[in-house]
Amino acid sequence: MAKWLFKSEPFKWSWAMQKAKGAEGQAWDGVRNYQARNNMRAMQLGDEGFFYHSNEGLEIVGIVEVCALVHPDPTTEDPRWECVDIRAVRDVPNPVTLAAIKAEPRLAKMSLVTSMRLSVQPVTDAEWDIVCQMGGL
DNA sequence: GCCAACGTTGGC
DNA sequence: GCCAACGTTGGC
Numbered sequence: 001m002a003k004w005l006f007k008s009e010p011f012k013w014s015w016a017m018q019k020a021k022g023a024e025g026q027a028w029d030g031v032r033n034y035q036a037r038n039n040m041r042a043m044q045l046g047d048e049g050f051f052y053h054s055n056e057g058l059e060i061v062g063i064v065e066v067c068a069l070v071h072p073d074p075t076t077e078d079p080r081w082e083c084v085d086i087r088a089v090r091d092v093p094n095p096v097t098l099a100a101i102k103a104e105p106r107l108a109k110m111s112l113v114t115s116m117r118l119s120v121q122p123v124t125d126a127e128w129d130i131v132c133q134m135g136g137l
Numbered sequence: 138g139c140c141a142a143c144g145t146t147g148g149c
Numbered sequence: 150g151c152c153a154a155c156g157t158t159g160g161c
Binding site for chain 1: 143144
């Protein structure tokens with residue numbers, strides 16, 4: 001199963017808000033970038049991803065799971081934009097900061113480092129395992 | 138708050 | 150189809 005990373009500015013949509021939605025999950029709407037949308041199109045039910053706080057925090061704070069396949073984005077009439085739903089699975093005990101990721105040579109090719117502005121990113125299995133270890137999982 | 142990176146738009 | 154202008158993102 002593939003792994004992903006979802007970025008959110010915590011003052012717009014935080015990990016606490018995501019957790020408050022519980023098992024129901026939340027549509028990852030508002031994405032207006034083809035590459036990010038294409039990543040969501042590739043997602044399968046049960047795929048896991050990191051939840052990353054951008055702008056403030058700058059750290060991976062949680063694990064989420066895809067709970068609805070890609071569907072039209074409810075926040076726009078534009079048929080180009082689609083989104084999946086995700087739900088919170090668990091906290092990352094020791095949030096993994098961007099600085100820590102950049103300081104880890106084995107993560108030098110991670111999208112978070114190389115494609116900083118992409119809001120929905122693929123994560124390799126190797127990267128996933130390393131970040132999980134760093135996060136105390 | 139600044140600015141670099143980068144995606145998108147629109148004129149030609 | 151190219152490319153300059155412009156807007157947005159996001160780290161610092």
